[in-house]
Amino acid sequence: MSKTTNISIKEELVDLYLSNLDLITDNSTPTLNRGRQSAIENFNLLGLPDAKNERYKYSKIEPLFTQDLEKYFAPKDITFKIDDIFRCDIPEIGTDLALVLNGFYLPKGDKLTKLDNGLIYGSLAEASIKYPEIVSKHYNSIADNVGEGLVALNTAFVQDGVFIYVPKGVEMNRPLQIINLLMSDENLLVQYRNLIILEESSSASVVVCDHSLSSQKFLSNVVTEIVAKPNSKLELVKMQNEHNDSTQLSHVYIHQQKDSKVTTNTISLHGGFIRNNLNVLLDDAGCENSSYGLYLMDRNQHIDNYSFIDHAKPHCTSNELFKGILDEQATGAFNGRILVRRDAQQTQAFQANNNLLLTADAKMNTKPQLEIYADDVKCSHGATVGQLDLEAKFYMQTRGIGEKEAMLLLMIGFAHDVVKKITIEPLRERIDELVNKRLRGELSRCHNCPMHCC
Amino acid sequence: MLKIKDLHANIKGKEILKGINLEINAGEVHAIMGPNGSGKSTLAAVLAGREIFEVTHGEILFNGKNLLELSPENRSREGLFLGFQYPIEIPGVSMVNFMKAAVNEQRKYRGLEPIAPSDFLKLMREKKELVEIDSALTNRSVNEGFSGGEKKKNEIFQMAMLEPKLAILDETDSGLDIDALRIVANGVNKLKRPDNASIVITHYQRLLDYIVPDYVHILYNGKIVKSAGKELALELEEKGYDWIKNGE
Numbered sequence: 001m002s003k004t005t006n007i008s009i010k011e012e013l014v015d016l017y018l019s020n021l022d023l024i025t026d027n028s029t030p031t032l033n034r035g036r037q038s039a040i041e042n043f044n045l046l047g048l049p050d051a052k053n054e055r056y057k058y059s060k061i062e063p064l065f066t067q068d069l070e071k072y073f074a075p076k077d078i079t080f081k082i083d084d085i086f087r088c089d090i091p092e093i094g095t096d097l098a099l100v101l102n103g104f105y106l107p108k109g110d111k112l113t114k115l116d117n118g119l120i121y122g123s124l125a126e127a128s129i130k131y132p133e134i135v136s137k138h139y140n141s142i143a144d145n146v147g148e149g150l151v152a153l154n155t156a157f158v159q160d161g162v163f164i165y166v167p168k169g170v171e172m173n174r175p176l177q178i179i180n181l182l183m184s185d186e187n188l189l190v191q192y193r194n195l196i197i198l199e200e201s202s203s204a205s206v207v208v209c210d211h212s213l214s215s216q217k218f219l220s221n222v223v224t225e226i227v228a229k230p231n232s233k234l235e236l237v238k239m240q241n242e243h244n245d246s247t248q249l250s251h252v253y254i255h256q257q258k259d260s261k262v263t264t265n266t267i268s269l270h271g272g273f274i275r276n277n278l279n280v281l282l283d284d285a286g287c288e289n290s291s292y293g294l295y296l297m298d299r300n301q302h303i304d305n306y307s308f309i310d311h312a313k314p315h316c317t318s319n320e321l322f323k324g325i326l327d328e329q330a331t332g333a334f335n336g337r338i339l340v341r342r343d344a345q346q347t348q349a350f351q352a353n354n355n356l357l358l359t360a361d362a363k364m365n366t367k368p369q370l371e372i373y374a375d376d377v378k379c380s381h382g383a384t385v386g387q388l389d390l391e392a393k394f395y396m397q398t399r400g401i402g403e404k405e406a407m408l409l410l411m412i413g414f415a416h417d418v419v420k421k422i423t424i425e426p427l428r429e430r431i432d433e434l435v436n437k438r439l440r441g442e443l444s445r446c447h448n449c450p451m452h453c454c
Numbered sequence: 455m456l457k458i459k460d461l462h463a464n465i466k467g468k469e470i471l472k473g474i475n476l477e478i479n480a481g482e483v484h485a486i487m488g489p490n491g492s493g494k495s496t497l498a499a500v501l502a503g504r505e506i507f508e509v510t511h512g513e514i515l516f517n518g519k520n521l522l523e524l525s526p527e528n529r530s531r532e533g534l535f536l537g538f539q540y541p542i543e544i545p546g547v548s549m550v551n552f553m554k555a556a557v558n559e560q561r562k563y564r565g566l567e568p569i570a571p572s573d574f575l576k577l578m579r580e581k582k583e584l585v586e587i588d589s590a591l592t593n594r595s596v597n598e599g600f601s602g603g604e605k606k607k608n609e610i611f612q613m614a615m616l617e618p619k620l621a622i623l624d625e626t627d628s629g630l631d632i633d634a635l636r637i638v639a640n641g642v643n644k645l646k647r648p649d650n651a652s653i654v655i656t657h658y659q660r661l662l663d664y665i666v667p668d669y670v671h672i673l674y675n676g677k678i679v680k681s682a683g684k685e686l687a688l689e690l691e692e693k694g695y696d697w698i699k700n701g702e
Contacts, residue, residue: 389544394526395542397525397526398530400556400559401552405559409547412547413544413546
């Protein structure tokens with residue numbers, strides 16, 4: 001039964017591609033067009049992940065695509081001045097701000113900005129014209145089009161997204177902020193692509209905020225490729241705060257080269273259905289990867305974090321910490337796969353997933369998955385699903401702190417473990433504040449934004 | 455200040471307190487002693503409002519209010535303080551946020567505005583000095599990774615911050631070396647005022663060398679079997695608990 005649906009959705013999407021092929025390619029660039037044909041063929045073979053796919057055991061993808069969703073192959077004219085209606089809740093952490101509207105880069109002036117230090121950011125489509133050699137070398141080089149149907153689908157349809165290029169030796173001392181906005185008067189499917197390249201010995205921090213500005217249903221299927229060259233350093237903080245009728249399928253691929261250091265921190269506050277795939281390849285000695293995540297879910301929200309840390313080479317370290325609080329009927333899943341290949345001696349890999357369930361209806365499935373083929377390694381994992389510590393609550397009450405406030409303090413403390421990993425201080429403070437508000441139920445929307453979208 | 459009348463309490467159907475009568479007035483220090491399992495900690499827990507104990511009979515009046523009808527937080531706001539025998543670690547909650555929440559909730563109950571940040575820091579500094587607690591401890595999560603002695607000092611620090619009318623110190627001396635014991639006792643003595651009172655629960659006479667009680671009660675098998683002045687503690691130290699257990 002579900003198979004039939006899958007075939008029809010798959011066929012529908014393939015048909016959509018074939019019947020709009022001219023539109024898709026004419027609006028795009030040779031570099032982005034190059035991968036489409038094989039991608040759609042792969043998608044035709046793979047289809048959407050179904051119930052038989054172990055990695056998607058707790059997240060049904062097919063029904064998400066059966067909703068009536070509009071697709072656009074060029075930016076749709078939306079008549080408003082974005083600055084008038086939107087100010088991000090994390091303002092002034094940096095002056096460099098990139099806006100993406102419904103998957104298309106929204107230039108304030110030029111489609112690409114080149115800073116004095118040589119750093120380039122802006123539209124991926126534009127970059128593939130202006131810097132074809134850089135883009136074609138890295139674009140689609142690490143995303144898995146062969147094993148992941150959703151990625152193949154993205155590659156087939158992609159039009160734009162964000163491009164960030166940090167030249168050799170450049171150290172960005174302030175974060176670059178990307179704000180993804182969804183706004184439409186009809187339900188929408190958006191599929192965009194981000195490409196972040198850190199050349200040798202460069203460093204950068206990037207903050208990505210996902211927002212929805214109208215109440216329509218959105219389905220985002222987003223692929224981000226990150227190439228961290230030798231001795232480079234990246235901190236990526238992603239804040240997911242879309243309304244609860246939206247779906248986000250995020251696929252992040254990170255390729256780490258010798259002695260590179262990459263930290264990601266994914267903070268999921270709002271969003272109806274969130275699936276985060278994080279794929280990290282530690283491809284040379286001396287790499288350090290830290291993957292952190294925090295999810296605060298209530299009502300009927302669903303969150304599914306999948307991570308795959310591939311220790312391909314010796315002397316690398318990975319650290320994973322994912323924590324979540326699930327209230328009401330929220331459901332969640334965590335699957336953390338760590339692969340230590342035979343040659344990856346002296347690997348250190350640590351993973352923890354801790355969850356608080358606030359109601360009997362909230363549900364969490366957690367699955368650590370370590371595969372170790374080297375014999376000289378240090379690995380650990382741990383997963384917990386529990387309730388708030390009643391002893392701690394009572395202790396606080398005996399100091400005069402009310403029951404509700406005590407529970408809030410405990411939850412904020414629980415969440416802070418993840419937030420404190422953010423090294424950009426003003427950002428950490430803002431996220432702490434947002435988490436605080438979220439847990440108090442005051443964050444129905446970013447409070448600086450006049451739109452009442454979530 | 456505190457009147458306990460014929461208090462009976464159960465845990466999981468088993469009676470632990472079997473008719474406690476006790477009256478405490480402002481300005482007094484009462485010591486409650488007794489062998490293990492006599493019900494000392496249960497009495498402290500029932501006073502603080504721990505839910506796992508079921509009060510089956512009797513009443514407790516605290517400054518004229520029916521204590522048993524109050525939630526644990528309202529007991530605290532009314533001026534009751536329990537120093538825990540085993541203070542709880544709360545990872546992720548900083549001492550500063552914890553104390554600020556506690557102080558402000560107490561103030562709110564009394565119809566006061568939240569404390570100004572500068573006043574709060576000043577208060578913290580004063581009380582830290584008073585109880586000789588290391589500054590670094592208050593920068594950490596509540597009790598997390600504290601040594602036994604640090605945890606107990608932290609209890610006294612919290613007591614100093616909240617200035618309760620009645621402090622119940624449950625085996626505050628257990629696990630303390632002599633220096634820590636002295637610091638804890640000094641803190642308690644410095645906080646003593648004519649308008650407050652304390653109950654010191656202890657197993658050994660040692661603490662009472664530093665905190666001199668006005669009354670000593672011996673709790674045995676869920677009842678106060680003997681009450682007298684401070685000399686009773688010395689008698690206990692000398693004879694042990696056997697003469698109590700054997701019914702004199």
